[in-house]
Amino acid sequence: PASLWRPALLLYPLKLARATAPRCQLRLEWIYGYRGHQCRNNLFYTAGKELVYFVAGVGVVFNTREHTQKFYLGHNDDIISLAIHPDKIQVATGQVGKDPYICVWDTYAMVTVSILRDVHTHGVACLAFDSDGQFWTLCGNALTPKRGIFGKTGDLQTILCVSAAKEELTYSGALNGDVYVWKGVTLIRTIQAAGIFSMHACEEGFATGGRDGCIRLWDVDFKPITKIDLREAEQGYKGVLAPPLPVPLRQSAIRGVMVRDRDKPILLMQAHSEGELWALALHPKQPVAVTGSDDRSVRWAGPNSLRESLFTCSSSVLSHLSSLTGPLSPVLSHRDMTEVVHVKDRKEVIHELKFSPDSSFLAVGSNDGLVDVYAVSQRYKKVGECRSSSFITHLDWSVDSRFLQTNDGAGERLFFRMPGTHLMFSFRADAKGIHWMTWTGVIGPEVNGIWPKYSSATNVNSVDANYSSAVLVTGDDLGLIKLFRFPCLKKGLSKFKKYIGHSAHVTNVRWSNDLQWVISTGGADHAVFQWRFLPEGVMNGVLEPLLQGNIIFGWVPDGL
Structure with missing residues (x-):
């Protein structure tokens, strides 16, 4: 088991804490996701029979045979369009943003071939190569x-x-x-x-x-060959390929369909x-994560796979253990x-x-400014x-399950004795003798x-401490994952490493049960x-070139 943080760690040398970023690393290993809404024609086969698509600000090359992924991280905002070169090796991706740009990159080496800037505003909604592999032909200086x-x-x-x-x-x-059907422009x-x-x-054909x-298959003269009906599986399609047919769905899923096994x-x-x-x-004992969102589903993720929705809610899911954005708190069996x-x-x-x-109590915090405590053995009696x-x-x-600390929207950190209603104290000096099982609060001298x-107190949405390695991971409104030493004591002076990929605010970060x-x-x-967490001295990847400043790192997957 991981060693627990002790108050003595407050004696951690301040000079070291703010002078250096942690020497451990994070390496992007897997992405559960596919952008199936508001986009079309964004899934292709490469020459190596790998799938290429995008999610968030990342281009993904997915080898379905070996169940591995490679990542292109050349964008700084949501990718919304993708085109593949006739050679099936190079692709182009376009993004949204104030100054959107297009990246042309290699799906084998996962390196940038070219970047096209200063052409579009707001976003690049659609891309295409012509049969010669060019984007467009200029007539004089204009299209x-x-x-x-x-x-x-x-x-x-x-x-x-x-x-x-x-x-x-x-x-x-x-x-x-x-x-x-067009002949030229007619x-x-x-x-x-x-x-x-x-x-x-x-x-x-088509x-x-x-x-x-x-899904409908047509011959070269666009005469129908066959129809594959998948309405019982999912509804609404955003794109198809052949062969076999990987079918991207509006519900952000990709299904593979062989014509001979269409059912x-x-x-x-x-x-x-x-x-x-x-x-x-x-999960506290298994490598399993559970997520819930505004799509009213709770999903169960094992290593490198996200299962079908096993529980559908009547409203969106907001809190950390799948409660609803409302007054209802369902408790689900993990089995x-x-x-x-x-x-x-x-x-x-x-x-x-x-x-x-x-496992005696369940604490539930709400927008009412209250934490309700329920006894598990009494069938969740308050x-x-x-x-x-x-x-x-x-x-x-x-x-020891005797105390609870809370953060609230007013920027207060409070301490309560459990399971009663007694506010024990609100000063950190009185809390020095308490050992916390987890550290996910964003308020306190330790963080x-x-x-x-000069930031506001709402920029950081989530944190989680790894006591064993004395590091803290954070997710913020800028779409960044940051890795700090823990504790990190001085505002604005603590060094960190940051990682890109998410295109919007990072809402939650958590360590796995085995860290x-x-x-x-x-x-x-x-x-x-x-x-993947790479502790100090376990660097089995290759560092990418420095992206900016002196504290941002990325990783190239093994074997590139």
Whole structure:
């Protein structure tokens, strides 16, 4: 078991604590996620039969045979578009932001080939290479578009997807469900289909997917071959490929479909869908994480895999152990995710909850400014109530389950004797004799160093201490994962290492039960990142070049 923090660590040399960042490292090992909403045609096979796609601010190359991932980290905001070069090796990705740019990168070496800047504003929504592998052709110093001529062949429609074919033919999916066939810029015929959202062309013909939840295969003349109905599995498709068909779904899942086994789709990637992701809990004895989000699902993640949703909630999931953004607190069995009991004592949002180390009590903190304490052995009967002046943001139990410390929205750190309602003290000097089982609070002298000198008290959303290695991991509103020494005492002066990948605010970070991994969740990118912890002296990766400043590091996966 990990050694527990003792108050004597407050004697940690301040000069060393602020002079150097920790010598240990984090290395991105796995990402549970795929952006299936607000994007189309963003999943491709590379020349090596690996899947390439994106999630958050990371380009992912997924080897489904070996179940490994490689990562491209050249973006600083959400990636929203992707195109693959005809050589199936290079890809281009475009992002959102005030000054968005396009990265062209190699899917084998995972290195940048080129960066295109100063062209777009707000975001790069769509990308394509031409048949020669070029992005666009300039006429003089400007792009010269040509309008399609609809004539009387078809109605003017919003075009959802497009695919080029031989003999100067182009096929496009229209909003009304038809496929428009173009010769040059002239519409020559229409084909009735069912709301095609995405289209892929290959030598054998075409594959399409759309609003009816079906994949359709067509020959080179766009005559139907067969239909694969997956509506019973998931609804709404955002793109298809061939062969075999990896089907990206609106619910941020990827399924592999073989035509000969069309009734047996293979789940390749499963994650949370549109909405913010906040809830995260790590199993105390197994390498398992549970997450919950605004998509009203609770998902169970084992090593390098995220299971199907096993519990669907009536409203979004916000707090750390899968309570709801409302007054209801369901307690779920870790074996099969069935509901054991639910409690309704509050009117406001529940933000935080934790079981005591001896499993006797469950503490639940809400926006009412209250922590309700329940006795587990009495079928979660309420046995205590702790009052604060503002909404509860973080809480931690003492090792002996006798004390609870809380952080609230007013910036207060309070201490309570359990299981009663007695506010024991609010001064850190009185807490020196208490040994805390976890440290997830953002307030206190032990974590002053996580705050930039002039930052507000809301920039850091989550922290978690690793007592054994004397380090602290944080997640903040800038989308950064930071690694500090613990304790870190001096505001604005504590050195750290930071890691990129999440494109929006990082809502939660937690150490695994064996302290070998850090799990982080992204709010708007609704992605779950798994980071391998490399203690000092265990550096089995290759450091990337310095990104900026003198404290930011990244890692290239082994074997590159």
